[in-house]
Amino acid sequence: MNSLRYIVHRSFDQLFDTSHMWKTHFKSMSFDSFRKYVSRLVEEHELIPVGKGLYYVGKELPPDIEDRICNYFLDSHGSCYGNTTLLYRLNLIDEEPKNIVILSSMVKGNRKIGSVVVKSAPIFPSETSWRELFELLALKKYIDEEHLGIYSMHLAFRMPKSDIDLRRFMYSLEMSEISYPRIVYIRLAELLNQLHISNEVMQWYEHKIEVSGR
Numbered sequence: 001m002n003s004l005r006y007i008v009h010r011s012f013d014q015l016f017d018t019s020h021m022w023k024t025h026f027k028s029m030s031f032d033s034f035r036k037y038v039s040r041l042v043e044e045h046e047l048i049p050v051g052k053g054l055y056y057v058g059k060e061l062p063p064d065i066e067d068r069i070c071n072y073f074l075d076s077h078g079s080c081y082g083n084t085t086l087l088y089r090l091n092l093i094d095e096e097p098k099n100i101v102i103l104s105s106m107v108k109g110n111r112k113i114g115s116v117v118v119k120s121a122p123i124f125p126s127e128t129s130w131r132e133l134f135e136l137l138a139l140k141k142y143i144d145e146e147h148l149g150i151y152s153m154h155l156a157f158r159m160p161k162s163d164i165d166l167r168r169f170m171y172s173l174e175m176s177e178i179s180y181p182r183i184v185y186i187r188l189a190e191l192l193n194q195l196h197i198s199n200e201v202m203q204w205y206e207h208k209i210e211v212s213g214r
């Protein structure tokens with residue numbers, strides 16, 4: 001308990017994630033026991049719950065708590081904006097979404113914290129741009145004609161630039177599950193063909209579907 005209290009005191013004005021803290025510092029005890037200690041610190045007003053398993057270290061919430069929650073996930077490796085939030089942040093749509101969607105490998109399942117929705121997504125730390133590429137390809141229907149030029153630029157920026165990049169990209173695909181509709185993989189293959197980068201995206205897709213029995 002004293003070591004946990006020490007870490008909390010040193011983390012003043014920051015966010016405290018029970019799952020991450022347990023995995024990195026307290027895995028020698030059971031997670032249930034660890035949560036009981038966390039609950040005691042909440043009762044002592046050392047921690048303020050802001051979402052499932054996430055706390056703010058301090059006596060009262062700051063006005064920018066949602067921005068801090070976003071930054072907490074986005075500053076970590078393996079997280080990026082998703083859905084129409086990504087489009088809005090890239091100035092590809094004009095209307096701000098009601099919820100801020102973040103895709104992250106830090107969580108299991110989904111979390112909703114105020115207007116922030118954190119969705120579990122397998123993202124390799126160095127490959128967030130490729131996850132954004134898939135999101136952009138999946139969300140093409142939301143792009144107005146006047147924004148198609150900028151949209152194409154964002155796609156090009158995130159595309160594999162060489163055979164080596166493509167091999168790394170395909171490896172990351174191999175390690176992930178099918179989470180986008182078939183049209184997304186068709187669009188990806190078409191873009192790669194336009195860049196004269198030989199690829200087996202559709203062969204990979206068909207094989208993955210066959211193996212999964214979908």
